[in-house]
Amino acid sequence: MPRTRLDSGLRKEQILDATLAIIAESGHLCVNTSEISRRVGIVPSALYRHFRDKEQLIDALLERTRGRLLGNIETIAGRAGDPIRRLRQIFLLHLQMIRDNPGIPRLIFSDAVAFGTFQRKNKLFSILNAYMKNIEDIVIRGQKEEKISRDVLPRAAAFALVSLVQNVGIILNLTGGTIDMAPEAESAWRLFEKGFIREENTRQEV
Amino acid sequence: MPRTRLDSGLRKEQILDATLAIIAESGHLCVNTSEISRRVGIVPSALYRHFRDKEQLIDALLERTRGRLLGNIETIAGRAGDPIRRLRQIFLLHLQMIRDNPGIPRLIFSDAVAFGTFQRKNKLFSILNAYMKNIEDIVIRGQKEEKISRDVLPRAAAFALVSLVQNVGIILNLTGGTIDMAPEAESAWRLFEKGFIREENTRQEV
DNA sequence: CATAAAAGTGAAAGTGAATTCACATACACT
């Protein structure tokens, strides 16, 4: 006997929230229809009113995450100001995001996604690329403004940023939130920044 | 009718090899008894002559991997010579190892492991720690020898190295080996190295 | 060459999860 009925739009959001929460807590292996529905307060078969199957549910979650992830970065990337500072802002913002939504890196890099369909792998890779592209653009502009050394490969900088953030997420997951390597990551990023600064600037400053 | 019979020790190795190969190709989600046994050339139930259950099989694989991973690094870490060069050797060695054995990072960071039993998570984390400890020690010795800046947090350097290597592995997995970010990783590492060098050294050189 | 232990086999039981379907009911709209 149905207690309450909800508009499918809202219910979908609830279902995606529940799924992300499960991934955050226990990994995608623990995502199953009964656990999702239990959290939402409906019965497993009711899920199929809102999603064709589990695959489509995961796809929807990935799509929603994509929007949130890229929306955030594009706001900062578009800002004016010192490029090195902006890079650091993005770096810190995403460390924060990982802390708040531990399910996101887990979703993005989970095997469920990595070894889903061809399409899904592509979508995932396109998210990663779009993300890196934003970072590269900042580096390139910084180089035009003569603030960042021409020696720096924009893609390498983007790669480094993503790597550090991601590894914080992985270790957070691995240790169940016990060990937070964000300080190490920040410290590592500062080393990177040293490498960014233009030689001429250094000489002028010293 | 059994075609050939093998000593359990050899058969175990075969089984572990097959399992690692499956993980490399398709991720741990695709590890199942029939696929493993198919590759080895036996029947699923025969696996139980060699391992109590699937859990124990994965544990054994993890244990074997641990040995190989740490054995390699300790060889280099123990060597004499310029600490910055040694760090780079370790970095490059592990990029190579990932290329040769794409299953290893996948195993180490797969959810199957991360969300296995408490013990398994601990074992995994202890591998990571042992790995990082080796790197930290090199940095610390480098600082004593006045070759690496005291500003560098040893753990941050270890974290950075692991992050870069790991992300190469992840993207390799994600793109099915199509995209190899090792060059970006190497380039990023060079930026790090700039941060390592002692200020005094820089001033002397300039 | 006899034989016991180790390794392998195939069938079947047990499990848990995804999905389907016929049926029930809350809600919006008239």
Added chain:
DNA sequence: AGTGTATGTGAATTCACTTTCACTTTTATG
């Protein structure tokens, strides 16, 4: 109030595994 539709339910189905077990067959060894 009456009605159609979207949402929810619970039982049943299907499926892919894992694991057990009684039975073979190989192989090493005395």
